[in-house]
Amino acid sequence: MVDYLWNTQSPLQKALVPGCHGATGAHPGVTLREVRDIVLVQVMARRGKAAETAKAAKKLFGVEAPATPKAVIGKTATLVWSGPDQFTVIAPRTDEASQLAAMAQAFTGSASLSDQSDGRCLIRVSGARARDAIAKFSSLDLHDSVFPVGTAANTSVDHTAVNFWREANGTDGHPVYNMLVFTSFSDSLWHTIVDSSLEYGVEASSAKAA
Amino acid sequence: MRIACPFCGERENGEFTYLGDASPKRPNFAADSGESPERVEDAFYDYVYLRDNVAGFMREYWYHGGGCRSWLIAERNTVTHEFRSVIAAPGVGAANPVQAGE
Ligand SMILES: [Zn+2]
Numbered sequence: 001m002v003d004y005l006w007n008t009q010s011p012l013q014k015a016l017v018p019g020c021h022g023a024t025g026a027h028p029g030v031t032l033r034e035v036r037d038i039v040l041v042q043v044m045a046r047r048g049k050a051a052e053t054a055k056a057a058k059k060l061f062g063v064e065a066p067a068t069p070k071a072v073i074g075k076t077a078t079l080v081w082s083g084p085d086q087f088t089v090i091a092p093r094t095d096e097a098s099q100l101a102a103m104a105q106a107f108t109g110s111a112s113l114s115d116q117s118d119g120r121c122l123i124r125v126s127g128a129r130a131r132d133a134i135a136k137f138s139s140l141d142l143h144d145s146v147f148p149v150g151t152a153a154n155t156s157v158d159h160t161a162v163n164f165w166r167e168a169n170g171t172d173g174h175p176v177y178n179m180l181v182f183t184s185f186s187d188s189l190w191h192t193i194v195d196s197s198l199e200y201g202v203e204a205s206s207a208k209a210a
Numbered sequence: 211m212r213i214a215c216p217f218c219g220e221r222e223n224g225e226f227t228y229l230g231d232a233s234p235k236r237p238n239f240a241a242d243s244g245e246s247p248e249r250v251e252d253a254f255y256d257y258v259y260l261r262d263n264v265a266g267f268m269r270e271y272w273y274h275g276g277g278c279r280s281w282l283i284a285e286r287n288t289v290t291h292e293f294r295s296v297i298a299a300p301g302v303g304a305a306n307p308v309q310a311g312e
Pocket of ligand 1: 216217219
């Protein structure tokens with residue numbers, strides 16, 4: 001009998017080469033980071049239960065769940081709009097079982113939950129030229145006047161669904177964008193982002209969610 | 211062509227899929243209504259197969275599969291591609307009940 005060994009590994013195991021790539025300069029124009037160890041749960045209000053779902057979210061996370069394409073930061077998680085009466089909960093993975101249990105309890109009877117923690121890959125793109133790099137493969141208008149901090153969008157990149165949102169600017173003052181993609185497409189998307197960023201210089205790494 | 215999704219805002223048409231005329235309503239005969247089989251059959255034939263070939267504005271189903279995954283109803287001019295309105299189809303989200311025949 002064959003023994004199978006199942007090892008947990010990042011979907012970017014091959015694609016992610018840590019370090020600086022492309023143009024060299026004082027500062028890389030784009031910083032690219034795989035954010036690992038996340039807990040990700042899709043929350044969809046059941047028919048006629050939108051108000052109850054919003055109430056349960058407020059109680060659990062201390063913030064109003066987004067009713068429009070926005071990302072809001074709650075006590076223990078970020079809530080990202082993902083469609084009418086639905087949103088995605090993203091949190092650093094601490095004790096996954098108890099994190100999921102707390103949500104299951106909070107939304108009993110009001111919403112349906114779907115654990116996507118290992119189904120998606122979170123990629124964070126930031127830096128002075130992040131917007132220029134993203135503009136090459138996304139049709140979203142990311143101008144500050146249209147896409148300020150806290151804006152979210154469900155969109156397609158190369159026919160692949162991407163949950164996209166902008167968080168607070170980095171300590172360097174430059175914008176920070178998050179892209180959530182199906183794990184099986186993350187390799188392809190990562191290459192697309194790197195290729196789009198090479199002319200600005202790109203620094204690639206991975207980090208645990210915090 | 212860009213389509214203004216009522217949930218997501220204006221997006222490129224590549225994010226959307228076209229279904230067709232949103233006007234036909236599914237015939238809704240009660241099982242014991244006593245309608246003749248011919249009339250029921252005619253009504254379903256009309257609903258399933260017969261479509262108007264509109265030159266001008268028509269109500270159409272579009273699906274925002276590359277975005278919020280909602281069904282939408284758009285009023286589009288088939289001659290000029292002008293969109294007059296785009297609204298959520300009945301039943302989208304958790305709040306709206308599905309209407310019979312939609
Ligand atoms: Zn949409």
